[in-house]
Amino acid sequence: MIRFDQVGKRYPGSNQALQNVSFEINQGELVYVTGHSGAGKSTLLKLIAALERPTSGTVLINNQNISKLRNAAVPYLRRKFGLVFQDHKLLYDRNCFDNVALPLHINGITGSEAGKRIRAALDKVGLLGKEKAMPITLSGGEQQRLAIARAVVSRPAILIADEPTGNLDDSYANEIMNLFFAFQQVGVTVIIATHARELGPQAKILRLHEGLLSATEMNGAPA
Numbered sequence: 001m002i003r004f005d006q007v008g009k010r011y012p013g014s015n016q017a018l019q020n021v022s023f024e025i026n027q028g029e030l031v032y033v034t035g036h037s038g039a040g041k042s043t044l045l046k047l048i049a050a051l052e053r054p055t056s057g058t059v060l061i062n063n064q065n066i067s068k069l070r071n072a073a074v075p076y077l078r079r080k081f082g083l084v085f086q087d088h089k090l091l092y093d094r095n096c097f098d099n100v101a102l103p104l105h106i107n108g109i110t111g112s113e114a115g116k117r118i119r120a121a122l123d124k125v126g127l128l129g130k131e132k133a134m135p136i137t138l139s140g141g142e143q144q145r146l147a148i149a150r151a152v153v154s155r156p157a158i159l160i161a162d163e164p165t166g167n168l169d170d171s172y173a174n175e176i177m178n179l180f181f182a183f184q185q186v187g188v189t190v191i192i193a194t195h196a197r198e199l200g201p202q203a204k205i206l207r208l209h210e211g212l213l214s215a216t217e218m219n220g221a222p223a
């Protein structure tokens with residue numbers, strides 16, 4: 001369902017961020033994207049979510065070539081994705097309920113249907129009691145869980161997270177990873193960029209080194 005074929009990405013006025021990257025991700029897989037800082041992890045995730053376009057090669061999402069996608073078609077594609085990115089900040093002047101409501105309102109879902117979905121998403125991440133709380137009063141782990149609730153409230157088929165445990169203590173980090181595993185258990189494709197080598201259920205590992213895919217493995221064993 002996600003296929004990279006000889007994908008390259010060069011940002012204007014910058015070195016090649018990705019080069020000749022080819023892989024496939026199937027529906028329902030758990031995938032880690034690993035590698036050193038600057039290896040191209042965030043770029044790879046942005047290409048999957050059509051936040052960036054490749055400069056060479058093809059990116060296919062459900063057989064749609066995103067390099068050829070008209071700009072007007074991008075928002076429709078993006079509805080398939082739930083994104084937990086470092087630069088997608090919470091709204092600190094809105095309470096938890098309103099933060100999670102935002103993606104639904106953008107898609108025209110309001111009222112009691114929205115309320116039902118927002119509470120379901122908050123419940124999944126263990127924040128149902130915090131509907132009226134302001135994000136600033138939450139711990140780091142809780143804020144990250146709120147960002148995840150916002151990412152999943154539109155019931156995306158694909159959940160993409162860029163170093164979601166980067167700034168968290170180990171106990172919070174495990175809690176967050178377990179949440180992602182739970183979404184994969186119910187059929188969501190989960191793609192996580194991470195510095196560390198994570199333990200957990202069986203996963204595909206895409207290992208990047210200086211913009212090249214240096215290995216594709218299943219839980220440490222060759223795929």
Ligand SMILES: Nc1ncnc2c1ncn2[C@@H]1O[C@H](COP(=O)(O)OP(=O)(O)O)[C@@H](O)[C@H]1O
Nearest residue numbers: 011014017035036037038039040041042043044
């Ligand atoms: N918007 C951008 N403009 C120019 N260069 C960028 C941009 N984003 C990333 N890069 C460069 O592309 C390379 C890969 O970056 P990135 O994908 O952020 O790696 P990682 O997430 O693994 O740290 C780096 O050399 C980085 O400096």
Ligand SMILES: [Mg+2]
Nearest residue numbers: 041042043162
């Ligand atoms: Mg990054």
